Amino acid sequence: MASRARYRVRGGGAVCPERPGAAGNERTGSLARREAECPRCGRGAARGRDVTAAALLETRGLTLAYGRFLALNGVDLKLLPGKRYGVLGPNGAGKTTLLNLLTGTLQATSGSIQFDGVDITALPAERRSHLGIGRSFQKTSIFPEFTVAENVRIAVQSREPMRAYNFWSPRGRDHYFDERAAACVDKVGLSAKAHVPATDLSYGELRQLEIALALATEPRLLLLDEPTAGMSEEETHDVVDMLRATLPASLTLVIIEHDLKVIEGLTDHVFVFEQGALFEQGTPAEIRGSERVQKIYFKGRALA
Ligand SMILES: Nc1ncnc2c1ncn2[C@@H]1O[C@H](COP(=O)(O)OP(=O)(O)OP(=O)(O)O)[C@@H](O)[C@H]1O
Known part of the structure; x- marks a missing residue:
């Protein structure tokens, strides 16, 4: 269920009405926590302004099993309206599986998906398309x-x-x-x-x-699967510019990309997947600077 907790803002921080002692602080918590949650009660978004943290889409424990193999393993995601999200991960990490589960091309074996407060977990793709x-x-x-x-x-x-x-x-x-x-x-x-x-x-x-x-x-939520795949650097640049100029501000975007520069040009927040699980999340700058992502996901290679 979408959380609608409202936060009062004090100075640079934010105060959760459920737990007044739990002030959100950008310096505390993991990358995964800073996005949208009170560090104690896990509700709502707080970033220096009064924010309503009603998710447009939320998954809980989203899983797709092929026999004993988990292509996606217990994924909890929250997408806020009008925000732009990148999805990164090595080959086979589960990125396309996630996208197919959100659109209804594949049906989850367990877990749930809420879209604008409606449980769409079992809805076919066409119905989801009509919902936006x-x-x-x-x-x-x-x-x-x-x-x-x-x-x-x-x-x-x-x-x-x-x-x-x-x-x-x-x-x-x-x-x-x-x-x-x-x-x-x-x-x-x-x-x-x-x-x-x-x-x-x-x-x-x-x-x-x-x-x-x-x-x-x-659409209200647009999912793009590697829109610049196979393009030259110049074409990629043009598509990023076109998307920036074209997409309505109210649109929520999820874009799967291998190219971190594309992610940086288009998104506010990045989910990194590995082996079917949500491995890390944060702003593009945080992901670029994350030692954990560098060491484990990128095996210490410099990011492009
Ligand atoms: N029908 C299937 N049966 C069994 N395993 C599958 C099936 N479809 C996908 N998989 C496996 O699920 C895992 C996740 O695949 P997915 O396509 O979501 O990865 P991905 O992160 O999108 O990879 P890529 O970047 O290469 O597109 C992979 O290991 C893949 O081999």
């Missing part, structure tokens, strides 16, 4: 012979199936879909390619199209 959980579409969701605008229009219509299939609706509604699609195409910087078939797009442009498709569904 969106993800970047894979290339397989793109119709190669259709133009960029047509592809995005289909995604816009999928958000409003009743409007889309009402044959008696006035032509004005067609314009509504076209305009919404054009706005999404414009946001990701593909206006010049709006009437080009998707099959003629470059690799980088295809990734931009994937983001336009995701935005077309107007």
Whole structure:
């Protein structure tokens, strides 16, 4: 259940109303604690201002077992509205499994997921999408012979199936879909390619199209799985700039990335996974500076 504890702020610290003696202090507690919780009662967020710590999404003990192998092992996460989260971890750490469990592509074997106060653990992917959980579409969701605008229009219509299939609706509604699609195409910087078939797009442009498709569904929580995978440094830079300029401030973002620079450019908070478990969390700067992450996860290698 989402916690709605409100914190009074005194000086630079914050006071938990449940436990008045428990002042939040950025200097105390592990990286994992500083994000959003009173160090004693574990409720609410406190960072120098009056904050409501109602999570948009919260997982408790989220687990996916394949037989005796735990691809995800008892994960507790809290995502606050409008915040940007990065997910880091070596190959096989469980990052994509987490994303698939949040979208409903996979069903948890135990644990729970609350979205905006609703238990969505057993809901199918389509219902979650309609509640506002969106993800970047894979290339397989793109119709190669259709133009960029047509592809995005289909995604816009999928958000409003009743409007889309009402044959008696006035032509004005067609314009509504076209305009919404054009706005999404414009946001990701593909206006010049709006009437080009998707099959003629470059690799980088295809990734931009994937983001336009995701935005077309107007998610409240957007999950991106390595949006810059396979891109050159310049293309990566462009996509980071585009995302920074495009994503609405109210959107909550979760982005899986191997590149810490991308995470630093886009997120406020990072979850580090290893072997299916949440291994560490903190700000991008804290993660970069964490000896624990350096030694154990990055095996002492310098971070890119
Ligand atoms: N269907 C399956 N059956 C058994 N094990 C699976 C299955 N799917 C995934 N796994 C295992 O679950 C673990 C987590 O996989 P996942 O794809 O979530 O990792 P990841 O962190 O996204 O890795 P990568 O960065 O390589 O994409 C891996 O060890 C993987 O081999």
